[in-house]
Amino acid sequence: xxxxxxxxxxxxxxxxxxxxxxxxxxxxxxxxxxxxxxxxxxxxxxxxxxxxxxxxxxxxxxxxxxxxxxxxxxxxxxxxxxxxxxxxxxxxxxxxxxxxxxxxxxxxxxxxxxxxxxxxxxxxxxxxxxxxxxxxxxxxxxxxxxxxxxxxxxxxxxxxxxxxxxxxxxxxxxxxxxxxxxxxxxxxxxxxxxxxxxxxxxxxxxxxxxxxxxxxxxxxxxxxxxxxxxxxxxxxxxxxxxxxxxxx
Amino acid sequence: xxxxxxxxxxxxxxxxxxxxxxxxxxxxxxxxxxxxxxxxxxxxxxxxxxxxxxxxxxxxxxxxxxxxxxxxxxxxxxxxxxxxxxxxxxxxxxxxxxxxxxxxxxxxxxxxxxxxxxxxxxxxxxxxxxxxxxxxxxxxxxxxxxxxxxxxxxxxxxxxxxxxxxxxxxxxxxxxxxxxxxxxxxxxxxxxxxxxxxxxxxxxxxxxxxxxxxxxxxxxxxxxxxxxxxxxxxxxxxxxxxxxxxxxxxxxxxxxxxxxxxxxxxxxxxxxxxxxxxxxxxxxxxxxxxxxxxxxxxxxxxxxxxxxxxxxxxxxxxxxxxxxxxxxxxxxxxxxxxxxxxxxxxxxxxxxxxxxxxxxxxxxxxxxxxxxxxxxxxxxxxxxxxxxxxxxxxxxxxxxxxxxxxxxxxxxxxxxxxxxxxxxxxxxxxxxxxxxxxxxxxxxxxxxxxxxxxxxxxxxxxxxxxxxxxxxxxxxxxxxxxxxxxxxxxx
Numbered sequence: 001x002x003x004x005x006x007x008x009x010x011x012x013x014x015x016x017x018x019x020x021x022x023x024x025x026x027x028x029x030x031x032x033x034x035x036x037x038x039x040x041x042x043x044x045x046x047x048x049x050x051x052x053x054x055x056x057x058x059x060x061x062x063x064x065x066x067x068x069x070x071x072x073x074x075x076x077x078x079x080x081x082x083x084x085x086x087x088x089x090x091x092x093x094x095x096x097x098x099x100x101x102x103x104x105x106x107x108x109x110x111x112x113x114x115x116x117x118x119x120x121x122x123x124x125x126x127x128x129x130x131x132x133x134x135x136x137x138x139x140x141x142x143x144x145x146x147x148x149x150x151x152x153x154x155x156x157x158x159x160x161x162x163x164x165x166x167x168x169x170x171x172x173x174x175x176x177x178x179x180x181x182x183x184x185x186x187x188x189x190x191x192x193x194x195x196x197x198x199x200x201x202x203x204x205x206x207x208x209x210x211x212x213x214x215x216x217x218x219x220x221x222x223x224x225x226x227x228x229x230x231x232x233x234x235x236x237x238x239x240x241x242x243x244x245x246x247x248x
Numbered sequence: 249x250x251x252x253x254x255x256x257x258x259x260x261x262x263x264x265x266x267x268x269x270x271x272x273x274x275x276x277x278x279x280x281x282x283x284x285x286x287x288x289x290x291x292x293x294x295x296x297x298x299x300x301x302x303x304x305x306x307x308x309x310x311x312x313x314x315x316x317x318x319x320x321x322x323x324x325x326x327x328x329x330x331x332x333x334x335x336x337x338x339x340x341x342x343x344x345x346x347x348x349x350x351x352x353x354x355x356x357x358x359x360x361x362x363x364x365x366x367x368x369x370x371x372x373x374x375x376x377x378x379x380x381x382x383x384x385x386x387x388x389x390x391x392x393x394x395x396x397x398x399x400x401x402x403x404x405x406x407x408x409x410x411x412x413x414x415x416x417x418x419x420x421x422x423x424x425x426x427x428x429x430x431x432x433x434x435x436x437x438x439x440x441x442x443x444x445x446x447x448x449x450x451x452x453x454x455x456x457x458x459x460x461x462x463x464x465x466x467x468x469x470x471x472x473x474x475x476x477x478x479x480x481x482x483x484x485x486x487x488x489x490x491x492x493x494x495x496x497x498x499x500x501x502x503x504x505x506x507x508x509x510x511x512x513x514x515x516x517x518x519x520x521x522x523x524x525x526x527x528x529x530x531x532x533x534x535x536x537x538x539x540x541x542x543x544x545x546x547x548x549x550x551x552x553x554x555x556x557x558x559x560x561x562x563x564x565x566x567x568x569x570x571x572x573x574x575x576x577x578x579x580x581x582x583x584x585x586x587x588x589x590x591x592x593x594x595x596x597x598x599x600x601x602x603x604x605x606x607x608x609x610x611x612x613x614x615x616x617x618x619x620x621x622x623x624x625x626x627x628x629x630x631x632x633x634x635x636x637x638x639x640x641x642x643x644x645x646x647x648x649x650x651x652x653x654x655x656x657x658x659x660x661x662x663x664x665x666x667x668x669x670x671x672x673x674x675x676x677x678x679x680x681x682x683x684x685x686x687x688x689x690x691x692x693x694x695x696x697x698x699x700x701x702x703x704x705x706x707x708x709x710x711x712x713x714x715x716x717x718x719x720x721x722x723x724x725x726x727x728x729x730x731x732x733x734x735x736x737x738x739x
Contacts, residue, residue, distance in 0.1 A: 012591050016354065030356065034592045076587070181543055184586035184596070187487065187572050194565065228250065 001055035004109035005046040006100055006126065007074055008036040008118040009067040017217070024212045025090065035070045038115025040077075040182040041175035045145060046113050047078045048180065053147075055110075056080045060103055062096045064088050068198050075193035076185035082198040092208040093121075097129030099203050104134055109170065111152075116141045116174045123210075127174040138172035139165050143179050249287065250277040250323075261301050261311070261318050265365075267618055268309035268702055272299075274317045281340070281471050284324065288469060289403030291317060297731045300465050302369035303344060306376065307623075308700025310464050314735045321371055324471070327351050335477055336394055341371025341470045357477045360386035363696075371470045376698040377445045377462030381601075382556070384505075384656030385512045385525035388443060388696070390461045395474035398460055398467075401727040404428055406468065413456040420456055432459075432725055435718040437711055439692075442625040443657045446694040446707050447737055448719045459722070464698055465733035467726045481516060481558035486588030486597050487571060490549040490581040494532075497551045498632060500578035501527060501655055504555070505628065508656075520563040522570050526556040527656030528601060534650040538603045546584045553655070554597060604652050608663050611648070617666045620675040622682050625659035626691030637685050638662055645678055647671045659695040684709070701735050708738070 011017060012032040020027040035043075046057040058081040059074035061067045071082040085099045104112060112134075117124045124140075131138035144155035152171055156163045157178075185193075225240070227233040241248045252258060252275040263269045278284040291298050299316040311318075325342035332355040339348060346366040348359060362380035363373055372378070374396070379388035398406040404424040413422070420432040437450045448467075449458040460467055491497035504524055511523035530552045539545055545552075559567050576582040588594045612619045626634045642649050642662060653660040662682065666672040683693045683706045693699075693706035708716055716738050723730070 014591050014595060032591050034590055037592075073590075183544055184488070184588075184593070186583060187568065187575070187585035187587050188583050190587050190589075191565075191568050191572065229254075 001049055001053040001111070002107065002109045003046045003049055003055060003057045004100075004104060004107060004112045005039070005042050005057060005059045005074070005079065006112065006114040006130075007039040007043065007059055007061050007070055008096075008115070008120070009033050009061060009063045009070045010036045010118055010120040013037070013119070019215045019217060023214055025215070033066065033070065035073050036115050036118045036120075038117060038119070038175055038177070040115075041177065041179045042113035042115050042173075043074055043077050043079060044180045044182040045173075045175060046111075047183070049111070049147065050080075058083060058107065058109070060085065060100055062087065062091065062099050062203065071198050072193055073185065075196045075198075076190040077183060078189055080196075082196065083201060084198055085201045085203050087203045090208075090212070092210040093123045093125035094129055094209045095203070095206055097126045097133060098206050100126070101130055101133040102204050103201065104130075111147075111169060112136075112172045114172070114174045116176050127172055131172050134172070136170055136172050137167040138174070139167060140174040141176045142173050143176040145173060145179065249279060249283045251275070252277070258318070261304070261320060262313065264304045264306040264309060264311050266307050266309045266312075266700065266702055268312045268700075270309075270312035271315050272313035272318050275320060276317060277320045277323055279323045281324065284319070284321070284469065284471055285399055285403055285405070287319060288399055288401065292402045292729065292731065295729060295731070297734050299733055300371075300469055302342060302372040303367055305365045305368040306372060306700060307621075307697040308694075308702050310372075310376070310698060310700040310733070310736055312701060314701075316734060319469070321369070321469075324371075325369075328472070330355060330357075332357060335479070336474055337477055338395075338472065338474045339370055341369060341374075341473060343370050344368065345370065345373070352477055353480070356480050358480050359389075359392065359475065360478050361389050361392065362386075363389070370473055370475070374461055374470055374473055375463060375465050376696075377449075379443055379445070379654075379657075379696045381526045381528055381654060383443060383696075384527055384654065385508070388445070389475075390449075390458065392475045392477070393457060393461055393473065394476050395472075396457055396460055396470055397472035399469045399471050400424065401468070401729060401732045405471075408457040408460070409474075410455055410457050415452065415454050415456065417452050420454075420459070422456055430725055432722055434722060435714065437715045437718055440625075440690055440710075441627040442692050443654075443659055443695045444625070444692045445696050445698045446692055446703075447699065447711060447715065448722060450718060450722075462698075464700065464736045466723055466736050467732070469732070483559050483561050483564070483589070484594065485555075485557045485559055485564075485567065485571075486594050487553075487555045487557075487575075488586040488588075488597055488600070489553045489555065489575050489579060490546050490584050491551050491553070491578065492548050492580045494550050496578040497529075497553060498635065500574070501529070501553060502628075502631075503574065503578075505656055516558050517560050517562075519559065520566045520570075522567060522574065523557055523559075524555045524656065525558055526554070527654070528554040529652055529655035529660065530554070530601075530604065531651040533648075534604050534652045537607050537650055538600070541603060542600065544586075546581050548581060554601060556594075601652075604650060605663070608650060608665060611665050615665060615667050617668070617672055620664040620666065620672070620679050622660070622662045622679060623695050623697040624682055624686035624691055624693060625654075625657055625695035626686055626689040628658045630689040630691070631655075631658040634658070634685065634689050634691065635660070638682060641678055641681055645674060647675055654695075657695065658691075699737050704735075704738060 018027040059079045060083045062085040139154040142154045146153040301311040301320040321342045324340040329338040362382040363378040395409045508524040649664045664675040
């Protein structure tokens with residue numbers, strides 16, 4: 001089975017984000033980057049499919065040279081090959097999807113796996129763009145996947161129940177939390193990953209369809225007020241419930 | 249200043265994480281240092297005994313009032329200065345570890361010892377001489393306390409800077425800002441050869457500041473703290489190593505402990521060898537407890553060791569190889585060793601560690617019983633004897649338990665979760681046996697939780713009447729009316 005897993009380089013969830021001087025990007029100084037957490041489910045699913053069916057898992061990332069670190073993480077988890085489509089520019093989901101589609105056309109994978117969204121821009125767009133560009137069926141936000149022969153059964157969580165969809169390989173699946181429990185990188189695999197090559201490709205340049213025009217940090221105003229049980233405070237509580245909260 | 253006398257508000261201050269419950273009818277919450285000083289003076293004039301309450305996360309009842317007036321320092325929670333060049337911070341005592349870590353991480357700084365309870369206050373950490381997972385390399389918080397401002401029970405103030413005032417043999421001379429002089433002649437107490445949080449630090453030629461670190465709120469009230477901090481290392485490697493055999497796990501631990509004590513002294517930029525800053529242990533029962541949450545734990549595991557090492561990227565390959573080599577020598581599960589190299593992965597390991605006490609607490613509250621947990625440590629040369637004694641007694645007990653903790657410091661937490669009163673009684677007998685064994689092996693009854701009000705008898709067994717008398721003598725000089733933190737450390 002020829003499996004392609006798309007990964008995205010995103011800021012560490014524990015990093016504090018600051019807006020850069022240009023007002024349209026983040027200040028990356030001191031920011032640590034990780035593999036997009038949803039993509040870890042995609043990697044794990046790819047590895048499990050390979051363990052069951054044989055074949056190769058290739059990880060692909062569109063991003064700067066530094067994204068090699070995230071590809072190394074994928075290799076350490078057990079991915080066989082890694083491809084970096086290298087770009088230093090800001091890019092949108094369309095650019096990412098277009099470039100992954102170009103590589104896919106050569107590779108002809110049986111299945112393309114991705115996280116349901118990247119936690120940086122949260123656009124949810126790449127899986128659908130990719131399906132359109134490659135004219136392949138796709139199921140998004142999948143929490144259980146079963147493949148028998150060419151038949152693909154994908155479960156999605158919907159409010160109050162499950163939705164079960166059926167499609168055929170080749171197809172595109174985006175992963176939801178719960179699809180599996182991603183493995184931790186193991187010591188020997190980390191060591192081996194260091195010697196696995198990362199193939200670099202030049203991007204196909206396309207105009208972005210979406211551009212960022214501004215970014216700001218949500219204000220963290222302290223809204224709590226501590227009041228005691230003095231007459232003055234009680235009066236203030238009544239006043240704020242009436243005028244600010246408007247509940248009495 | 250906020251003063252509360254209603255029972256409902258005070259209720260929350262009557263206990264701490266030890267579940268010991270006390271009595272009080274007055275709670276005072278000063279909103280700044282001047283108010284703190286004023287209230288202490290007033291209480292002194294009224295001969296009213298009082299106890300300081302910080303975050304309430306203590307495990308030995310230190311803040312639990314014995315008919316004391318409670319002074320809560322919760323509002324003294326300002327970070328006064330962060331100095332990245334000189335690498336220090338000045339804080340008020342109510343600042344929590346969480347708050348400090350978040351603030352200084354922006355300057356790429358951290359507080360090395362890493363006490364586990366992040367909601368604890370720095371004032372609490374200092375009076376308890378707290379330590380944590382990284383204390384194996386960095387020691388307890390004592391090593392990071394550069395200066396203290398201390399208000400005595402009569403309202404006068406000491407400003408102590410490390411390095412400025414040493415004892416002349418056993419004679420300490422302290423002068424308050426108000427120019428009162430206190431002359432202290434003390435009897436030395438030899439501490440155990442372990443990590444230790446139990447009673448006053450009394451050593452010939454000691455630095456005066458050390459007397460107050462670990463004094464558990466009995467000598468004065470800390471109103472300001474200056475701590476040295478360190479630059480976050482460039483790279484940290486985390487390993488979670490699983491073992492198929494308990495004996496091999498212990499041997500591995502001894503080997504890497506011995507090695508790391510040497511290599512931890514080498515500059516990170518030039519070190520290409522293994523050097524653990526943290527060595528933590530999980531027994532098989534701890535792993536069993538969380539297997540549901542972590543199906544990735546290898547089924548054959550009889551225990552696990554979590555390690556962290558600070559390193560320079562230049563030596564990454566060599567260090568990884570050396571770890572793999574030594575792990576392979578002692579574990580058939582070496583190939584299953586989990587690795588963390590970025591902050592998110594490190595957090596996963598911390599969460600893994602955190603899940604054990606968390607799950608224990610869930611079971612305890614489901615059983616409706618009190619947790620019985622040991623905090624003993626022994627010198628490393630006696631660790632094996634201690635370990636197998638604990639295991640043997642736990643097996644005899646036939647009550648559910650887990651053992652985990654800071655094995656790098658030969659310091660383990662045995663947590664027992666009784667299901668009924670009869671089991672609780674048996675568990676308490678076990679607790680006492682372990683305390684006595686630790687003392688016999690030259691260890692401590694309190695490695696990091698302190699003595700407070702619940703381990704006084706054991707402290708007495710450990711340091712004897714002479715040790716207690718020695719501490720009381722000092723208490724009598726600095727707090728002659730015996731108003732402060734009554735019933736902590738000794739009666």
